[in-house]
Amino acid sequence: MSTIKKKTQQGLLVILSAPSGCGKTTIVDRLLKRHEDRIRAVSVTTRKPRLGEKDGVDYFFVTREAFKKMEKAGELLESAKVFDEYYGTPKSFVREQLKSGKTVILAIDVQGAKILRTKAALKGPQFSIFVLPPSVKVLRDRLEGRRTDSPEEIEKRLQIAQEEIKEAGSYDRTVMNQNLDQTVLEIERLMDEFLKKKSAVHAA
Numbered sequence: 685m686s687t688i689k690k691k692t693q694q695g696l697l698v699i700l701s702a703p704s705g706c707g708k709t710t711i712v713d714r715l716l717k718r719h720e721d722r723i724r725a726v727s728v729t730t731r732k733p734r735l736g737e738k739d740g741v742d743y744f745f746v747t748r749e750a751f752k753k754m755e756k757a758g759e760l761l762e763s764a765k766v767f768d769e770y771y772g773t774p775k776s777f778v779r780e781q782l783k784s785g786k787t788v789i790l791a792i793d794v795q796g797a798k799i800l801r802t803k804a805a806l807k808g809p810q811f812s813i814f815v816l817p818p819s820v821k822v823l824r825d826r827l828e829g830r831r832t833d834s835p836e837e838i839e840k841r842l843q844i845a846q847e848e849i850k851e852a853g854s855y856d857r858t859v860m861n862q863n864l865d866q867t868v869l870e871i872e873r874l875m876d877e878f879l880k881k882k883s884a885v886h887a888a
């Protein structure tokens with residue numbers, strides 16, 4: 685990886701989407717482990733912190749007013765309303781990290797991913813991955829198992845998950861999260877493959 689990175693001036697933007705409860709946070713944590721050349725962009729959200737979540741670590745938790753202000757000031761690379769709350773990616777942080785050659789991982793929803801794809805908001809390489817659950821039943825079990833959402837919230841998330849899965853084909857690659865270790869390895873492999881292809885084009 686490091687030899688490839690030297691040839692690539694601008695870092696890689698990795699967009700990772702997955703239905704809620706599909707293991708996205710754990711996957712991202714694993715992708716970051718022992719990789720100082722990778723970083724996750726901490727999003728801004730208007731939703732309330734869940735038990736154990738920390739401001740500035742899991743999200744920047746802000747009021748709707750503050751969010752709208754940031755949006756209006758052009759401080760967000762993309763933003764979307766998900767489950768009746770607003771989420772957005774801080775633009776300057778992502779730009780700076782990419783400029784310094786880091787691989788920036790965005791764990792965002794399908795609407796945000798679409799914006800980044802169509803808007804070509806950033807110069808430089810972008811690679812998108814959609815993580816699929818093995819089945820809706822498994823997704824339901826995971827959402828119920830984490831005990832952070834009410835039954836109504838879980839139903840809403842499952843309904844949205846099914847809509848999101850329809851968008852999987854718009855991503856560069858899809859990976860089914862049947863086994864966490866294998867999923868992480870597969871994403872690593874896909875990122876490497878993408879970077880190798882890019883650097884080959886670059887060198888040609």
Ligand code: 5GP
Nearest residue numbers: 704727763764766771772773791792793796
């Ligand atoms: P949660 O509330 O479960 O943390 O996240 C709900 C959804 O919002 C997930 O699909 C998550 O990926 C998405 N999300 C988190 N941050 C962002 C963001 O900055 N932009 C967009 N578009 N979606 C986000």
